[in-house]
Amino acid sequence: MRNVSVRCILICVVLSSLSCVRSDLELGFYDKSCPTAEKMIFGYVKRHVPNAPSLAAALLRMHFHDCFVRGCDGSVLINSTRKHQAEKSALPNQSLRGFDFLDRVKSLVEAECPGVVSCADIIALVARDSVVAIGGPYWNVPTGRRDGLISRSSEASKELPAPTFDFTALRSSFSSKGLNLKDLVVLSGAHTIGVSHCRSFSNRLYNFTGKGDEDPSLDSFYAADLRKNKCKTPKDTTTIVEMDPGSFRTFDLGYYKHLLQRRGLFRSDAALATDAATKSAIIQLVNSPMEVFFKEFGLSMEKMGRIEVKTGSAGEIRKNCAVINV
Template sequence: MAPQLHPDRCRTWPRAPLGSVLLALAIVSLGGGDALSLDHYRQSCPRAEAAVAAAVRQAVAKDRTVPAGLLRLHFHDCFVRGCDASVLIDSTAGNTAEKDGPPNASLHAFFVVDNAKQAVEAMCPGVVSCADILALAARDAVALSGGPSWSPLLGRGDGRVSLASDTTSLLPGPGASFDQLRQAFHALGMSVKDLVVLSGGHTLGFAHCSSFQGRIHGFRPGADVDPALNPSFAAALRRACPANNTARGAGSGMDSTSATFDNAYYRMLQSGRGLLSSDEVLLTHPKTRRFVALYAARQDAFFRAFVSSMLRMSALNQPGEVRANCRRHN
C-alpha cells in the first residue's frame, strides 16, 4: 500500500516520555546471545545515526508519504529472511528480487535509504550495513510522525539472497485470516501480542482499493458488504472505491489520523472502521480483542508495547555483508 500522508496531521515528535525504559526494554527483549549491540558503531562510525536521521527528515520535508513507506519497508524486510535489507535489492536479468514480488508492488521510499547510505559511506566507507540504516530509518519515521523513539540494537548483516518467490509465502496479505497471521508471527518467534501491537503500525499510511475491495463489493452471497463494517464507513469506502474501480490512486487512509502515529487505529477497529480483513480478525479472538481494547484506551501502553515488539522483530538477522550499494550485492 502506498501511504498517503496529510501535512496537517504531521508533527515534529516530542521526546518520548519513555525515558530509561527504552534501554531496559532493549536489554530485556533481546537479552544476550546475538551480535547486535547498542554501541556497535560507537567507535567505527559515531555519527551514523545522526546521518540517517537527517536523511529521513529531509525526505519527509519534501514527501509526506515517507514515514509510512519506511515503516512498511522495514516490516516487509524483516518478515522475509530476517532484517537483512534483502527487500532493497534490485532485480537483475537472472533474478527477480523481493521488491518485485506481488506483495511488494507498492513499496516505496527506497530513495531515503539510498540517500542515508550515501551520507554514511562518505563518513565511514564499508562500515554501516543497509539493514541497520533501514532499521534506524523506520525508527525515525515513527518518531517524526508523533510516535515513540527507541535505541535499536545494531550490527545487522546485509543478506546475500533476495527472491521474489519468498514474498508470496512469507508475507501475510491484507486478507489473511487470524490463523495465517498467527502462523506467520509464530514462524518468527513472535507472539499473538506482537501481532496486535505491530498491526498498530497501520495507523500510518494509505491502502489502495484492491486491499479491501472484497469487503465492500460481493463480500458473500446475500451480503454485498462485510457486516462487520460500520455502515457509514462502508458507504464512504464504496464511494471511494466503486466496483471494478481502476483509478490508480483510489483508496483510503489506514485510520482517521493516517499521518500521525497514535492509537486511533485501535479505536477505529472497535467501532467497525478497521480497513483490512487482517485488521478485523483481531476482534475475533478473546486474547487479541483484549489487547485491542487496552491499546484503544491507553496510547502510552501501545507506545511501550510497540517499542518492545519492534526491538524483538528488528533483531531477526543472520550474518551477512556490508553492501557498498544497498540495491546490489557486493
C-alpha cells in the same frame, strides 16, 4: 582420560569458532567504526520526513517487509535482474516506496565510512527515526546486522502476511517469526499512519464470498461511504484510502478505535477483533494513556528487528543497497 581431554579441546575449538561467526546485535555497534553514523541518519531523516510525512509509514512498512523475509537483512532492497526476480518484484512489495530515500541515506553514510554500515541497519534506523520525526514513539535499535546475499520474489509472496488473512493465518505468520499475539496487536498499530489502495480490500465492499456481497464484519455505513466516495468500482487500482481516517499522519490510538467500530480497512485488521485475547488487548490499549501504546510498540519493534539477523561474518556490508557486492 586422554580421549576426554581431546574431546574437551575439540569442543572448545568449535565453540570458539562459532563465537567468531555469530555475535549479538548491540546498541552503539558503530561507535568506534563509524561514530557519526546514527547521528547523520537521524539528522537526514529529521530534515526531510516532516516535509513528506507519508514517508514515515512507507519506511516503517519497508522494515516490516524486510524482516518477514529471510530476517532483517536488507534483502528487500535488492534489484531484480533479467534472470532473477528479487523480493521487490513480489506483488506485496510492488507498492513499497522509499527506496530512493534509503539510497540517499546510504550514500551519505558511505561517504563518511565506506563499507562499514549495513543496509539492513539503515532500514531499521530510518524506520525508527522517521516515526520519531512525525511525533511517534522512540525505541532502541541495536545494530550490527549484515546484509543478506539472497532475495527471492517467491519467498516474499509466501512469507509476507496478506491483507486478506484471517486471524488463524495472522497468528501463524507472526508465530513463525517468533512474535506473539501481543506483538501482533501492537505492530498492527503501525496502520495508524498508513494508506492503502482500494484493490487491497475492495472484495470486502463488492464480492466478499464471490456472490456480489460485502463483508458482514465491516460496518455497513462505512462500507457504503467507501463505495460512494473512494472505491467507486471493484476494479479501482489507483485510489488510496487512509487506514486511520482523520488522523493518518498522527501516531495515535485512532486505528484501534476504528477496529472496535468494525471499521478496520483490511480483513486482517478486522480479524484482530475476532479473537478474545487480541480484542481484549485492543480495548486495554484504547483505555490506557498513549504512552502505554508507544512503549509496547517500541518493545515489539525492537523484537521484530532481531528476526533472523545476520551478524559476525555472515552476509556482507553492501556498497550499494540495490546490488550484491561483486
